[in-house]
């Protein structure tokens with residue numbers, strides 16, 4: 001039997017919290033081992049000497065030929081001498097980490113070393129052993145269901161290729177705010193059994209780029225990453241709804257040697273430079289992390305390798321690195337580099353967490369189906385009285401069990417509450433619980449709609465009354481209070497973070513006040529906006545106390561804070577506009593640009609505060625959900641991404657001639673003092689070249705600021721959305737409590753088939769989409785995905801609830817007096833209509849590319865688009881989704897939109913999850929319209 005994964009005690013520095021199932025988080029250093037291979041034939045033939053001594057299981061030392069000079073030994077978690085088997089290397093250097101994936105912790109095993117040092121040899125053995133152990137564990141754990149998914153990629157010449165489907169060519173990396181970096185279109189195979197897994201590994205081996213170098217006949221020229229995603233949950237019988245999900249990455253890096261050492265030329269030379277770019281970045285990342293400067297800028301984004309493996313380097317994963325080396329004297333220089341890398345790596349701390357998915361939906365569905373089953377059985381005429389008795393007993397038992405589960409769930413919430421005390425990224429807190437609240441079925445029918453009485457539409461929407469009444473499990477108000485508090489916490493965090501970032505932005509702007517008249521005016525405006533934001537974003541730390549169940553008070557307080565975050569969002573938009581103005585007010589510094597760069601200039605030009613590139617920028621781009629995020633403070637003199645020193649000095653000279661204001665930070669002043677006088681520079685330095693470099697650095701910074709502002713906006717939108725959903729939920733709850741229980745009871749006893757409910761609910765949703773100007777793509781996706789399956793109930797309910805709220809809100813705005821409303825409401829309704837118009841234009845553009853000429857003509861005829869005339873495509877699209885009462889029209893519209901956006905081909909892969917409102921982006925990015933869509937939808 002496979003041992004439960006454990007880490008050598010010496011490695012565990014802190015285990016902040018524990019749960020009955022074991023530690024939830026694990027802060028520990030990377031496990032670093034060194035494996036020395038025997039001298040190979042080539043080395044033996046050259047009478048090469050063994051240059052290293054393994055003193056003990058942890059220490060290796062260079063055999064000093066010059067005995068009077070002391071040598072420093074290298075110490076690691078384990079040192080494996082040439083006689084050690086791969087089995088032992090696995091057991092002592094990788095097994096515990098690898099098997100963590102079975103208990104929900106991400107794990108990564110790397111092999112690092114120069115070419116021919118034995119990386120592939122070692123990783124093959126590690127993979128084989130890990131696969132064996134994983135299947136033994138699965139076999140010995142019958143109480144859990146396991147789902148294994150396999151994917152593999154190689155990074156060759158900085159190009160990512162799918163090893164299971166190399167036909168797709170170069171794959172793009174995407175940044176997912178929830179999952180980190182993901183690889184677009186990477187094939188993920190579900191593993192059937194161990195044999196299947198071995199086959200898949202075999203396919204990857206065959207696909208991998210191999211070439212001959214001076215040191216290795218079969219040298220791996222690429223970085224290979226095999227990823228095994230393991231999901232496990234307790235079997236249905238136990239009614240448990242907890243699942244673990246984690247990935248095991250098995251990484252065989254390309255050789256770490258310098259290009260010169262492998263006598264590389266031609267293809268190998270090109271490969272070498274790319275391999276080295278990824279490895280150089282890996283080394284830099286490790287070096288920076290080992291310096292304990294996680295708060296500073298870590299250049300993960302500088303190479304594909306480090307982007308993909310970001311979480312394994314100082315993040316949410318347990319990591320083991322096996323450094324392989326040749327003992328030969330001729331490779332001493334490379335071996336020293338390897339050992340130096342290993343020495344840095346062992347100082348890197350990771351913070352792995354158990355990735356546990358608690359699916360309330362599953363629990364709810366399970367409970368609902370159980371209740372339905374028992375009720376159906378009770379109603380059945382064949383049930384005899386004895387049978388009835390036993391059924392009643394069974395039902396009682398079930399009810400008791402359900403109560404127990406609900407209790408457990410609450411306990412878990414309490415625990416999370418405790419953990420929540422520590423600072424977390426916005427994405428980590430909140431969403432799942434919003435889903436939890438929404439998962440309960442509630443009384444929606446009494447939410448007043450604002451459609452004019454007598455309207456044809458009204459009868460459909462209001463007609464829902466009664467038909468959908470279902471049993472309403474009681475909602476514990478304390479859960480909602482808890483949710484509100486969590487959101488408030490997120491809100492405060494966001495405010496604080498914006499404050500910090502703006503502070504830095506402020507200083508940057510202030511330090512470059514001088515410039516053209518126009519620019520200085522823009523800067524002045526921006527400064528005042530930033531100051532405004534300071535005031536706005538300082539959301540007061542209100543005291544949270546009082547009666548836990550006083551929901552209405554909580555929600556009123558919470559709603560009143562809404563204005564602060566709305567203003568924050570508005571201000572963010574202003575800052576972004578100012579950045580754009582500022583950028584366009586600055587002239588391009590040179591005329592030697594490539595056409596591509598010139599085009600870029602047309603859009604964005606040099607930003608003055610980019611002059612002081614460096615010190616503050618990584619503070620600006622730091623955010624709780626970004627990999628750079630950390631609670632540690634930023635070291636004052638960290639200067640990653642710095643402009644090359646020559647450039648800095650030249651630029652500083654420019655700054656100096658502009659009389660740097662006292663606001664310029666210390667670092668900036670230091671650099672200025674060291675710079676060369678301008679007169680000397682123009683003689684000795686290629687000014688145009690410097691300007692070009694300056695421009696590049698400036699544009700980098702503009703991008704950083706833009707990305708940061710955009711990220712903040714996205715997060716504000718998310719928070720708003722969560723808040724709105726919660727408000728809906730609480731209002732519903734309030735109404736329930738205020739008692740129309742009698743009405744409810746009468747309705748509750750009217751059995752209505754799910755099919756009838758579904759049809760009715762769908763009609764209302766379609767009408768609400770129409771009334772609220774909801775995106776056509778969203779309507780189409782939803783319409784095509786939810787066709788009346790019993791499991792669609794929750795999705796339908798949530799969509800209905802959301803739209804009802806939205807429609808009501810829009811109607812309220814429409815009824816309010818213009819004097820009270822100012823510009824706001826007009827712009828929100830207007831924004832939705834405008835977004836829809838833009839979407840129609842976008843879809844019209846796709847008509848030619850997605851439909852054949854024949855199909856187009858048929859549609860023009862069918863949809864009565866005139867034979868001749870302008871913009872026939874737009875005319876066609878403008879007719880889609882316009883008649884909410886005609887189901888044939890709806891079906892045809894959905895079919896056309898699906899074709900235009902291309903999700904009919906992959907329709908089956910569209911995840912229903914994306915409608916679950918749990919903020920997890922679906923893996924199929926093509927069909928996810930993003931937060932902008934949602935915030936457009938809810939642009940209130």
Ligand SMILES: Nc1ncnc2c1ncn2[C@@H]1O[C@H](COP(=O)(O)OP(=O)(O)OP(=O)(O)O)[C@@H](O)[C@H]1O
Pocket residue numbers: 036037038040113114115116117118119120121122216218219220221253254255256324
């Ligand atoms: N510990 C070992 N014991 C015996 N032979 C080994 C050992 N390590 C490596 N070898 C042999 O050395 C040769 C080179 O090993 P391998 O291909 O694994 O190196 P590598 O580090 O992956 O090189 P590259 O970076 O060029 O791919 C192979 O023939 C392999 O069988």
